Amino acid sequence: MYSEKVMDHFMNPRNVGEIPDADGVGTVGNPVCGDLMTVYIKVKDNRLEDVKFKTFGCGAAIATSSMITELAKGKTIEEALRITRGDVADSLGGLPPIKMHCSNLAADALHAAIKDYVKRKEANK
Numbered sequence: 040m041y042s043e044k045v046m047d048h049f050m051n052p053r054n055v056g057e058i059p060d061a062d063g064v065g066t067v068g069n070p071v072c073g074d075l076m077t078v079y080i081k082v083k084d085n086r087l088e089d090v091k092f093k094t095f096g097c098g099a100a101i102a103t104s105s106m107i108t109e110l111a112k113g114k115t116i117e118e119a120l121r122i123t124r125g126d127v128a129d130s131l132g133g134l135p136p137i138k139m140h141c142s143n144l145a146a147d148a149l150h151a152a153i154k155d156y157v158k159r160k161e162a163n164k
């Protein structure tokens with residue numbers, strides 16, 4: 040039921056871990072399944088220089104977080120904010136309908152990390 044790409048990102052997730060001196064951190068959870076995802080971003084010259092994640096969740100949640108780190112790396116803040124759960128699912132060759140909420144989690148965690156970054160920047164002005 041999973042595409043080869045989903046299996047690949049699940050078995051060999053990219054960019055796993057934490058960025059200790061991250062410029063933004065976003066954590067989101069899904070109360071229904073109990074899965075939890077945190078995305079860390081490092082920003083330089085308005086671009087996401089590095090993106091890492093930690094996910095406690097199902098295989099699809101791990102695959103979608105891995106994929107979103109790849110999609111987001113190198114993008115500007117504005118471009119990264121435009122990445123949707125549909126983009127994540129499409130890049131993975133599709134997800135079963137009951138697993139779409141997992142990709143939602145990945146997009147939400149990335150956007151939360153960016154919002155955190157923007158908030159910190161405002162606070163430091």
Ligand code: FES
Nearest residue numbers: 072074097100141
């Ligand atoms: Fe909830 Fe996958 S089952 S994130």
